[in-house]
Amino acid sequence: MKPATRRSLFLVAGGVLFAALIWGFAGLPDFGDFNGAYGQFLNGASTPERATTDVITAVNFDYRGFDTLGEEFILFAAVIGVTSLLRTLRGEREGAPDDDAPGRRVPETSLAVRITGLLLVGPTVLVGIYIVAHGHQTPGGGFQGGVILATGLLLTYLSADYLTMRRVGPTALIELAEGLGTAGFVLIALGGLVFAGVFFENFLPIGTAGRLLTAGTIPLGNVAVGLAVTGGFAFMLSEFLQQTLTKRRREVR
Amino acid sequence: MVLVLVAVCGTCVVLARDPLRQAVMASVYGLVLGILFFVFQAPDVALSQTVVGAVALPLMILLALAKVRFDEEERRR
Numbered sequence: 001m002k003p004a005t006r007r008s009l010f011l012v013a014g015g016v017l018f019a020a021l022i023w024g025f026a027g028l029p030d031f032g033d034f035n036g037a038y039g040q041f042l043n044g045a046s047t048p049e050r051a052t053t054d055v056i057t058a059v060n061f062d063y064r065g066f067d068t069l070g071e072e073f074i075l076f077a078a079v080i081g082v083t084s085l086l087r088t089l090r091g092e093r094e095g096a097p098d099d100d101a102p103g104r105r106v107p108e109t110s111l112a113v114r115i116t117g118l119l120l121v122g123p124t125v126l127v128g129i130y131i132v133a134h135g136h137q138t139p140g141g142g143f144q145g146g147v148i149l150a151t152g153l154l155l156t157y158l159s160a161d162y163l164t165m166r167r168v169g170p171t172a173l174i175e176l177a178e179g180l181g182t183a184g185f186v187l188i189a190l191g192g193l194v195f196a197g198v199f200f201e202n203f204l205p206i207g208t209a210g211r212l213l214t215a216g217t218i219p220l221g222n223v224a225v226g227l228a229v230t231g232g233f234a235f236m237l238s239e240f241l242q243q244t245l246t247k248r249r250r251e252v253r
Numbered sequence: 254m255v256l257v258l259v260a261v262c263g264t265c266v267v268l269a270r271d272p273l274r275q276a277v278m279a280s281v282y283g284l285v286l287g288i289l290f291f292v293f294q295a296p297d298v299a300l301s302q303t304v305v306g307a308v309a310l311p312l313m314i315l316l317a318l319a320k321v322r323f324d325e326e327e328r329r330r
Contacts, residue, residue: 031293056297131300139296147304154312233309240316244323 050202051214052136060141061221065200068221069189072228076182079232086243117159124152132226136215142222146229153234162241174234181228188217188224255289262286276314283307 001009029035046058060068128149135141157165192201204216213219262282269275283306290299 054297140300141297144297144300144304147301147309151304151308237312240313244316244320 061218114159117155121155135222136218142225146226149230150233177227178231184224276311280311
């Protein structure tokens, strides 16, 4: 294709896209002028019905818990996909990580990064746990808290080295968290089926809004998803790091 | 104000030609987008956006870049 043809084709396509976007945006409701019956209903119903103060978590882990289950399995499948892509191929030999090799040529991490990272590990883990535990009351929940917790593991890599990270979060532990979290969420859903007759029905006592242990199965679901997400992200990170840091060479035959 | 910042950052991400700079810029863009969600009263989405857009995604890109560079060095030797 000639550059001139390509340019004119782009101009036509871009013009049509731009016009469609303007047309679409003009038809949107004004900011803050939402008028969906389902949203209005849940805004009023979720606090008295479920004793949560965060409607979004009530939707994610109770009313539309089934969708979250699907998302959970998307993450699970993504982690499995990454793992199988980054596995050691046949005919590849895995060398020691650079950190470990004699005469290591890895540049030393600067002291500023080390100290900042070390100081941040504790607070990061604490914030992660807080966000998971208060998912049903304040913004956040299992997913957000889980990613923050995985970031805490990454900070140990930044402030020390790869081997220390493996010692703090061994693969077996990470895999356990991932599996337990995913299975736990399914079990909570099945518990609804067993104890209340409906898949994902909230079968635990609801309690009074504002206390920490309220909202029945919602905090449990948050913990399960938090575990699964921490495990999933930590697993992907350590797989990527391993892939980057270890020397893999094709064996010469 | 935040909307303008988002637009500027997004343009910067597209205009940055060096993948390394682009990754760092994408991280800033993710953070600004998180602030935008927070300003528009969606703190749940803001949290997800901040941790994924500003930390997880640029990190994966950086690790991939590091791997590519390492392989190139190996080949040159």
